[in-house]
Amino acid sequence: MPLNPPPWTFKDCEIHDASEQAALQRWLPLSCRQISSGRFLGHYREVDLGSFLLVNECQNQDVVKSAVTPQGVCTLSFIANEHNLERFSQYRGSSKSALYLLPADTEADILAPKDIETIYVKLSQDVLMEKLRTVNEPFFQLNPHFLQVFQGAKHIEKLTESVRVMQFLASQTINTQDLLKMRKPFLDQLVLAVDACDSVIGGNALDMEDWYRRSYIITQAKHYIDECLHKGENVSVVDLCEYFQVSARTLQYYFQVEYGLTPISYIRIERLNRARADLLNPVRSDVTVTEIATQWGFYHLSQFSKDYFSFFGEKPSQTLGNALG
Structure with missing residues (x-):
């Protein structure tokens, strides 16, 4: 039983x-x-x-x-x-x-x-x-x-x-x-x-007015980056500055305070993470590393492999191979 x-x-x-x-x-x-x-x-x-x-x-x-x-x-x-x-x-x-x-x-x-x-x-x-x-x-x-x-x-x-x-x-x-x-x-x-x-709450809260503005810009910037990446469009710091009407220095300060990263580094890491997600979950058995890399704006394949290995500790071909079995 x-x-x-x-x-x-x-x-x-x-x-x-x-x-x-x-x-x-x-x-x-x-x-x-x-x-x-x-x-x-x-x-x-x-x-x-x-x-x-x-x-x-x-x-x-x-x-x-x-x-x-x-x-x-x-x-x-x-x-x-x-x-x-x-x-x-x-x-x-x-x-x-x-x-x-x-x-x-x-x-x-x-x-x-x-x-x-x-x-x-x-x-x-x-x-x-x-x-x-x-x-x-x-x-x-x-x-x-x-x-x-x-x-x-x-x-x-x-x-x-x-x-x-x-x-x-x-x-x-x-x-x-x-x-x-x-x-x-x-x-x-x-x-x-x-x-x-x-x-x-105590004394560790940041100045709330400054945080609200920074949080709003960062949140909207993340949404904007996400939309651009899904459309297959490259996004730059200039694009973000124009869209949000803030200076490059302000944008860099906001990302540095929130994530310890520059906006360029954040965008690059987002693209790497999305490429990895597709390599981990291939939509077809014949999908290639090149296809996935170019989809996320990596057109220099040797540099993509180096960056990917440096960031995730394995080659993109290994990730895809393991996912495909």
């Missing part, structure tokens, strides 16, 4: 491309791009317990993640090792002692450095806020529509330890009740960790 499946799902995946990291998180429309050079290797663990979702991820390259949370759900995230998060939307350089509340229907842009290990919990925003208001009346005043950063969290290590235990139990086919019994205590532990924080 077959055993009943456990009342949760568990994923434990080694990943070899930033796009895989995004694809695994099916609940969220997420874009994930590698922006540092080297062969990508990451690890993704997920425990879906119905009432909430636990996600633990890390990678050996710098990545940029962009997403908008769906209506009704929020995430609480924290850093599980000794690395600092480079940037979470408008907040920079926050440390392991911070909890990040990303509300429902909110855009996020994250610059995650290599080797950082992050954990987030996805759950109903109404459920979380009700619990927070139960333990602390001032939370009645909190109706988040933007990213909230809770500074001075004192129980990150205990939260991380609980996540490790739940991941272990989820990986087993026995002791199902042990994991289910941990759901409520873990949520309570999460709420108490938020309540014990020293301050909300």
Whole structure:
């Protein structure tokens, strides 16, 4: 007689491309791009317990993640090792002692450095806020529509330890009740960790007016670059300056602050990532590296192969060959 499946799902995946990291998180429309050079290797663990979702991820390259949370759900995230998060939307350089509340229907842009290990919990925003208001009346005043950063969290290590235990139990086919019994205590532990924080937002926020303008230009520039690339059109810094009526120096400053890259480098990395996506997922069995490279504006094939190898740690022919089997 077959055993009943456990009342949760568990994923434990080694990943070899930033796009895989995004694809695994099916609940969220997420874009994930590698922006540092080297062969990508990451690890993704997920425990879906119905009432909430636990996600633990890390990678050996710098990545940029962009997403908008769906209506009704929020995430609480924290850093599980000794690395600092480079940037979470408008907040920079926050440390392991911070909890990040990303509300429902909110855009996020994250610059995650290599080797950082992050954990987030996805759950109903109404459920979380009700619990927070139960333990602390001032939370009645909190109706988040933007990213909230809770500074001075004192129980990150205990939260991380609980996540490790739940991941272990989820990986087993026995002791199902042990994991289910941990759901409520873990949520309570999460709420108490938020309540014990020293301050909300704190002093790490950038000047908001400057950030809003920079964020708007960067977001629109990314959309403009995306449209041009999909049309097969080359896009230059001059095009961006003309379209947004900003100087090249301003544009360079914005990209440097947000991503640590020049606009030209960002566009080149976007083209390389899109070429890699097509090499990893060939549309035909007879598709060639040349066809894919030229589609994304790489017309000097020897230089494309060098750049691709330098950035991803393997030749484009290897990527395509492995995908075709």
